[in-house]
Amino acid sequence: MQIFSEWQTKKAQGKKSLAVLIDPDKASEAHLKALCKKANDGEIDYFFVGGSLLTTNRLDLIVSYLKINSEIPVILFPGNTMQVNLKADGILLLSLISGRNADLLIGKHVEVAPLLAKSALEIISTGYMLIESGKSTSVSYISGTLPIPRDKPEIALSTALAGNMLGLKCNYLEAGSGAHYSVPEKMINALKEKIDAPLIVGGGIRDTKTAKSILDAGADIIVVGTKIEKDNSFITALAKIVHTEKTSA
Numbered sequence: 001m002q003i004f005s006e007w008q009t010k011k012a013q014g015k016k017s018l019a020v021l022i023d024p025d026k027a028s029e030a031h032l033k034a035l036c037k038k039a040n041d042g043e044i045d046y047f048f049v050g051g052s053l054l055t056t057n058r059l060d061l062i063v064s065y066l067k068i069n070s071e072i073p074v075i076l077f078p079g080n081t082m083q084v085n086l087k088a089d090g091i092l093l094l095s096l097i098s099g100r101n102a103d104l105l106i107g108k109h110v111e112v113a114p115l116l117a118k119s120a121l122e123i124i125s126t127g128y129m130l131i132e133s134g135k136s137t138s139v140s141y142i143s144g145t146l147p148i149p150r151d152k153p154e155i156a157l158s159t160a161l162a163g164n165m166l167g168l169k170c171n172y173l174e175a176g177s178g179a180h181y182s183v184p185e186k187m188i189n190a191l192k193e194k195i196d197a198p199l200i201v202g203g204g205i206r207d208t209k210t211a212k213s214i215l216d217a218g219a220d221i222i223v224v225g226t227k228i229e230k231d232n233s234f235i236t237a238l239a240k241i242v243h244t245e246k247t248s249a
C-alpha cells in the first residue's frame with residue numbers, strides 16, 4: 001500500500017504509528033542494525049531519514065542499509081534539497097508554513113520538482129510547523145524562521161487549515177530536535193478536532209508519559225530521534241504505548 005493512503009486508513013481506524021528519525025551523521029552500523037531488527041519485529045512503523053544540517057555524505061549509505069535490512073517504509077525528511085535519495089520509498093515534501101521564508105515555502109521545491117517528477121518516490125506534501133519549545137533549535141536557526149508561540153493553538157490551527165486548503169496533504173507539528181518542551185497537547189488537540197488530514201508530531205519526546213499524552217491529544221504519528229540515538233530500548237517501551245492505542249482506539 002502507498003504510504004499516505006496507509007496513513008489515511010490507519011487514521012480512520014484510530015491506529016497510531018511510531019516513526020524513528022535517523023540522522024545520517026550520527027547513525028552507526030550497530031545502531032542501524034538494532035533499529036532494523038526492531039522494525040522487522042513490528043515495533044517501528046516508519047523510518048524518517050534526514051536532518052537540518054548534514055556534515056557527512058552518508059545519506060545514500062543509510063537509506064541503502066535500511067532498504068536492504070528492513071521491511072518498513074523509508075521516508076526522507078529533508079533539511080535541504082541535497083537530501084533527496086531515490087532509493088527511499090517516499091519523501092515528506094515539507095513546506096515550512098509556520099515561517100515566511102519564501103525559499104522554504106516554495107523556492108526549494110521548484111529546484112527539486114523536476115527530479116522528483118522523474119523518480120518513483122512517493123511525494124507526501126506536508127504542512128510543516130515549528131512550535132516554540134523553550135530553546136532555539138537547529139531547525140529554527142537554519143530555516144531563519146520564528147516558531148509559532150506555544151500558547152497560541154489558534155495560530156497553529158489557522159496555519160494548518162490554510163496549508164491544507166492550498167493542497168498540503170498532512171500536517172507536522174515540530175518542536176525541534178532535542179526540544180526542551182514537546183508540542184503542547186492543547187495545540188495538537190486543536191488540530192485534531194478540526195482537521196482530518198494525518199497529524200505528525202515530533203521533537204522532545206523523551207519519555208513514555210509524554211508520548212502517551214501526545215497520542216491521546218490526537219497525534220497520528222509520533223517521531224522520535226534524539227532519545228533513541230542514546231537508548232534504543234526506549235523503542236520497545238514506546239511501541240507498547242503506540243500500538244496499544246491502536247487496539248484501544
Ligand code: 1GP
Nearest residue numbers: 177178202203204225226
Ligand atoms: C522530529 O525533530 C524531531 O520531529 C525529533 O526530535 O530528536 O527531540 O526526538 P527529537
